[in-house]
Amino acid sequence: MPVNCIRCNQNRAILKRPKTGDAMCKECFFFVFEEEIHKTITDAKLFKPGEKIGIGASGGKDSTVLAYVLKTLNERYNYGVELVLLSVDEGITGYRDDSLESVKRNQIEYNLPLKVITYEELYGWTMDEIVKKVGRKNNCTFCGVFRRQALDRGGLILGVNKLVTGHNADDIAETIFMNILRGDIGRLQRCTSITTGNEGAIPRCKPFKYTYEKEIVMYAYFKKLDYFSTECVYSPNAYRGNARMFIKDLEAIRARSIIDIIHSGEKLAVKKDAKLPIQGTCERCGYISSMNLCKACNLLEGLNKGLPKLGIGKTDRLRKQYNLSPAYSLNSSMANLSLKSSQLSLNSEKDCNCDCGENSEKSCSNQAKNSNNQLNNKLETIVDLNF
Amino acid sequence: MLHLTIEFSGGAELLFGNVKKHQVELNNDTKWTIRELLVWIKDNLLKHKPEMFLQDETIRPGILILVNDSDWDLLGNLSYELNDNDNVTFISTLHGG
Structure with missing residues (x-):
């Protein structure tokens, strides 16, 4: 049984609209589809x-x-x-x-x-x-x-x-x-x-x-x-x-x-006493973040240092274990410590001459590089086992 | 015989060996509704992962069905009785970009 379009009442309907249940023909559907998006755009300016x-x-x-x-x-x-x-x-x-x-x-x-x-x-x-x-x-x-x-x-x-x-x-x-x-x-x-x-x-x-x-x-x-x-x-x-x-x-x-x-x-209204993360900026790249280090910088540091689990779940222990600068929520008291806001672009991570993945502004010695490499090898073994 | 064109798109074709268009002939001793057709497709055309196509004896939610370019929601869904030369299209909405 062909159903007629609810809007023009002339053409055969081709679609039942999920939002309203209305049966519509092709042309009327195109029209209301576009008009609704136009309305969304204009209502929200x-x-x-x-x-x-x-x-x-x-x-x-x-x-x-x-x-x-x-x-x-x-x-x-x-x-x-x-x-x-x-x-x-x-x-x-x-x-x-x-x-x-x-x-x-x-x-x-x-x-x-x-x-x-x-x-x-x-x-x-x-x-x-x-x-x-x-x-x-x-x-x-x-x-x-x-x-x-x-x-x-x-x-x-x-x-x-x-x-x-x-x-x-x-x-x-x-x-x-x-x-x-x-x-x-x-x-x-x-x-x-x-x-x-x-x-x-x-x-x-x-x-x-x-x-x-x-x-x-x-x-x-x-x-x-x-x-x-x-x-x-x-x-x-x-x-x-x-x-x-x-x-x-x-x-x-x-x-x-x-x-x-x-x-x-x-x-939904959030209760006044609900603790919400403070939005700040990443001290490394300047991107919006609720931590001192944004998620991307965290993950990237992990990749570059052969610690791919860095930034996945709770990684405080891992950071401490490998002597990395701590990552913490900007809600925490550590946020009061003075931070160096370097506003570096992510690409400058690669600036380091020794290609260790370290940021050029940070100390980077060959010694560190060697220990990093050893670390990489060890961790790769661990990571292989874990995944 | 009942002649049907069955088309898969929007990613649904991946369940059918990446073949988008299938011409099929069904024995029309009995009547065929979409309900029977879905089972026939699962048994005869589907290459793998039946749970990605059917769920609780109907189409998996998120796969749209059109008969002759009309939404099956307007045609009685599973109980729509197929006619000779019908074109049945399955479009997955579940695949991202």
């Missing part, structure tokens, strides 16, 4: 005329649809913003190299400039090399932490005013749920904001905050947009995967659940 907006583009469905829709809306409603594509190349053979091809096709089709920033140029390590060092257990931690900074650093290079990402309603519901499960109140409070990072880093916006994944995929399908879809060749994040399947199960039973979880998340 995401863009100002003259701004340069970096679109985090992975080549996947969300960012491909985001680039297409933003270009469409920018022309239709004269936002007056300059759109640029920004891609991060983690250096994962057989995954990112393929998806970047799809970004490059979009770049040509949508006629938008593209900047690709690589982990190799930012950190001196590709993900393939990192996985060789750390194994397949915590690799997603490295990748996630590095990617977040990579987008910001790419944005700085491009001189963008804002970054937009393709995070959709399903992603946000999933993140709310994960933060509840982890008791991460700081993130729980932040994760529902449409714009984050006003405190210094480049603001990040999610125009798809209220857009269902199902509709994004249907939109891409009916518009025949070219996107890349495959699993990352390295093991997926199992914890997020579970949260994801839970959200999808809920959606199958009651599709509104997703938007309702977001609503609940937005309205």
Whole structure:
């Protein structure tokens, strides 16, 4: 039995909207899909005329649809913003190299400039090399932490005013749920904001905050947009995967659940006496951080010193054992100690002449290098056993 | 015989040897609904990981089904009765970028 579109009442419906249950034809669906995103953008005043907006583009469905829709809306409603594509190349053979091809096709089709920033140029390590060092257990931690900074650093290079990402309603519901499960109140409070990072880093916006994944995929399908879809060749994040399947199960039973979880998340108030992490800056690279050393610098130090477990979970003991400067939360009393804010870029880690991975500003002797090498060998053995 | 075109995309094709389009013929002695088709696909086309395709005797949540480019949610889902020359498309939403 063909169903007619609830909006125009003329054409055959092709989609049942998960948010509302409405049956809609193709043209009406395109219209309401784009209009809702336009409304999200204007209600939250995401863009100002003259701004340069970096679109985090992975080549996947969300960012491909985001680039297409933003270009469409920018022309239709004269936002007056300059759109640029920004891609991060983690250096994962057989995954990112393929998806970047799809970004490059979009770049040509949508006629938008593209900047690709690589982990190799930012950190001196590709993900393939990192996985060789750390194994397949915590690799997603490295990748996630590095990617977040990579987008910001790419944005700085491009001189963008804002970054937009393709995070959709399903992603946000999933993140709310994960933060509840982890008791991460700081993130729980932040994760529902449409714009984050006003405190210094480049603001990040999610125009798809209220857009269902199902509709994004249907939109891409009916518009025949070219996107890349495959699993990352390295093991997926199992914890997020579970949260994801839970959200999808809920959606199958009651599709509104997703938007309702977001609503609940937005309205949650954090008790006044709840201790929240103090946001400061990393003393090494200047990036926003609730520790004296940001997660990326911690992980990078671990990689460069052959201590890949550094920065994963509690690593105080490890830092002490190998005589590394302590890492501590900015909430703790140690934050009162005077810190040397060196504001170095991550690349300067490589400046040291002796190639030991040490920062040029810090003492680095051949003696230290030798002991480091011995350490590396020992630790590699331990690490092999552990992973 | 019942002639169907079955397509997989959005990453769902990875479960089917990376083949996106399949032309199949089914014996139409009995009626075929999506419910029976899913089991037939699992037994005849699926290469591995059945839990990535089916869950509790229906499609795994997160994989969309369209029949002749219409959302199966409008067609009665599992109980939709297939017709000759129907085109059934499976699109995974579960794959990231």
